[in-house]
Amino acid sequence: MSKVLVSDPIDQAGIDILSQVATVDVKTGLKPAELIEIIGEYDALMIRSGTRVTQEIIEAGTQLKIIGRAGVGVDNVDVPAATRRGIVVVNSPEGNTIAAAEHALAMMLSLSRHIPDANASVKRGEWDRKTFVGAEVYKKTLGIVGLGKIGSHVAAVAKAMGMKLLAYDPFISTERAEQIGCQLVDLDLLFQQADYITLHIPKTPETTNLINAKTLAKMKPTARIINCARGGIIDESALATAIKEGKIGGAALDVFDSEPLGESELRSLGKDIILTPHLGASTTEAQVNVAIDVAEQIRDVILGLPARSAVNIPGLGPDILEELKPYMQLAETLGNLVGQLAGGRVETLTVKLQGELATNKSQPLVVAALKGLLYQALRERVNYVNASIEAKERGIRVIETRDASARDYAGSLHLEATGTLGTHSVTGALLGDKEIHLTDVDGFPINVPPSKYMLFTLHRDMPGIIGKLGSLLGSFNVNIASMQVGRKIVRGDAVMALSIDDPLPDGILDEITKVPGIRDAYTVTL
Ligand SMILES: NC(=O)c1ccc[n+]([C@@H]2O[C@H](COP(=O)([O-])OP(=O)(O)OC[C@H]3O[C@@H](n4cnc5c(N)ncnc54)[C@H](O)[C@@H]3O)[C@@H](O)[C@H]2O)c1
Numbered sequence: 001m002s003k004v005l006v007s008d009p010i011d012q013a014g015i016d017i018l019s020q021v022a023t024v025d026v027k028t029g030l031k032p033a034e035l036i037e038i039i040g041e042y043d044a045l046m047i048r049s050g051t052r053v054t055q056e057i058i059e060a061g062t063q064l065k066i067i068g069r070a071g072v073g074v075d076n077v078d079v080p081a082a083t084r085r086g087i088v089v090v091n092s093p094e095g096n097t098i099a100a101a102e103h104a105l106a107m108m109l110s111l112s113r114h115i116p117d118a119n120a121s122v123k124r125g126e127w128d129r130k131t132f133v134g135a136e137v138y139k140k141t142l143g144i145v146g147l148g149k150i151g152s153h154v155a156a157v158a159k160a161m162g163m164k165l166l167a168y169d170p171f172i173s174t175e176r177a178e179q180i181g182c183q184l185v186d187l188d189l190l191f192q193q194a195d196y197i198t199l200h201i202p203k204t205p206e207t208t209n210l211i212n213a214k215t216l217a218k219m220k221p222t223a224r225i226i227n228c229a230r231g232g233i234i235d236e237s238a239l240a241t242a243i244k245e246g247k248i249g250g251a252a253l254d255v256f257d258s259e260p261l262g263e264s265e266l267r268s269l270g271k272d273i274i275l276t277p278h279l280g281a282s283t284t285e286a287q288v289n290v291a292i293d294v295a296e297q298i299r300d301v302i303l304g305l306p307a308r309s310a311v312n313i314p315g316l317g318p319d320i321l322e323e324l325k326p327y328m329q330l331a332e333t334l335g336n337l338v339g340q341l342a343g344g345r346v347e348t349l350t351v352k353l354q355g356e357l358a359t360n361k362s363q364p365l366v367v368a369a370l371k372g373l374l375y376q377a378l379r380e381r382v383n384y385v386n387a388s389i390e391a392k393e394r395g396i397r398v399i400e401t402r403d404a405s406a407r408d409y410a411g412s413l414h415l416e417a418t419g420t421l422g423t424h425s426v427t428g429a430l431l432g433d434k435e436i437h438l439t440d441v442d443g444f445p446i447n448v449p450p451s452k453y454m455l456f457t458l459h460r461d462m463p464g465i466i467g468k469l470g471s472l473l474g475s476f477n478v479n480i481a482s483m484q485v486g487r488k489i490v491r492g493d494a495v496m497a498l499s500i501d502d503p504l505p506d507g508i509l510d511e512i513t514k515v516p517g518i519r520d521a522y523t524v525t526l
């Protein structure tokens with residue numbers, strides 16, 4: 001049975017799902033050395049932001065197949081190290097969107113009305129109504145930096161509260177921003193005009209210290225900043241100085257450069273600053289959502305299925321996966337088959353995406369084809385995560401082409417592998433109830449479902465050849481399950497595809513090629 005380690009607090013709903021397919025150990029608060037010591041026993045690791053998954057931990061995780069982050073940010077995981085090791089990293093991109101957006105809005109209102117300090121003063125026995133005079137958000141300008149999932153929900157609610165919305169996001173179109181009710185502006189204008197600035201961007205080299213002494217100086221003296229995104233986007237020391245000197249109105253922070261927040265001058269800034277301990281995703285609903293979302297993906301990967309929100313498999317988002325799922329197995333099977341037909345070292349793999357597959361969305365099929373191609377060499381060590389890297393390291397050139405005009409099937413895939421022993425090609429499609437069919441081998445039309453053991457011959461189409469091959473296989477006790485001949489012209493060259501019940505015994509291929517008329521024979525295991 002597979003083993004899953006849960007190293008941060010995760011909702012029981014997730015543990016229940018994992019327990020269907022694995023032994024689950026919940027061990028929170030482990031020190032890095034303790035985690036390194038035990039990680040080697042586990043097939044999967046499930047975390048939140050509390051566990052830092054370093055390269056060292058990944059290397060010690062010799063059995064690891066998947067790291068599941070029950071939340072959005074994977075900045076606590078060394079994703080490149082995981083990718084090199086073929087470990088899929090998944091997250092829950094939407095499970096805590098509403099929770100984080102509502103926390104940012106709650107921070108904005110709390111800051112405007114000094115709720116935390118007013119509450120604390122009443123609890124101390126005071127009744128001070130003068131100190132806590134606040135400001136309204138109605139008709140004020142909210143500057144949203146990052147108009148993704150969380151930023152967009154903040155925009156919708158803020159609009160309903162009567163705020164004017166400015167947004168900065170270089171990766172969002174003006175039309176999309178307008179749809180959400182935001183005016184897309186450059187960052188300087190947003191800093192100059194906003195009464196409230198809320199950050200909803202990832203921490204990247206471009207966004208690190210985006211809010212610094214220089215940018216703070218551009219803001220209104222009454223401006224209030226909310227950061228429920230990531231620590232490190234704000235230079236905390238510059239922010240503390242700006243608040244102390246009255247250069248801005250205040251700030252509400254849920255995330256910090258270093259967490260947990262240690263000694264910090266931010267703690268001593270009174271009612272103009274609100275600090276929460278990374279609570280953006282901490283609602284019952286969000287924790288159930290992310291736990292289920294990520295546990296389901298871990299379960300699927302343990303069962304050998306693809307994950308819907310892998311961050312290190314380019315292009316394979318949940319919608320696309322849903323559309324492509326039936327074709328992924330087709331691509332893998334064809335890759336495995338053409339690799340075995342080509343034999344030797346494959347130097348070039350051409351993948352032609354045909355019919356309805358001839359779109360950019362089908363790119364993951366190329367990765368699946370590579371995974372299939374490399375299976376003979378790498379077995380279980382190759383997966384969707386590392387197939388491209390492994391192919392590159394082996395010097396395999398990958399050519400991707402598209403032909404939308406190919407209309408024989410709704411969508412089909414044509415793979416051609418050229419290697420040290422020559423060139424071979426296969427085509428396949430999904431028929432009827434999404435059953436995989438080989439529709440062409442080396443340019444000869446056939447129509448057979450692939451089977452575990454297969455034999456292909458290239459021969460001259462002439463009387464008696466099928467009988468001779470049948471008797472030869474019979475003399476070696478090989479049972480034929482099905483057989484089909486593909487030819488272009490009568491009595492020309494032809495391909496025979498046989499499904500056999502058992503692997504072909506050693507030495508028999510040579511005997512087959514001695515049959516008059518048979519030029520070549522290949523056996524494959526799929
Ligand atoms: N406090 C919490 O507990 C909590 C909870 C959930 C998410 N988060 C964080 O909130 C942030 C936003 O999450 P999301 O789910 O909305 O992500 P998202 O990917 O949906 O949106 C991020 C947006 O930022 C934009 N962006 C990227 N680089 C930018 C740049 N340099 N300048 C401006 N915009 C840029 C992207 O185009 C995208 O639209 C992330 O950092 C995430 O880790 C925090």
Ligand SMILES: O=C(O)[C@H](O)COP(=O)(O)O
Pocket residue numbers: 048049050070071072073074096278279280281282
């Ligand atoms: O990226 C996220 O999802 C948030 O930062 C939440 O982190 P958490 O799971 O540790 O609460």
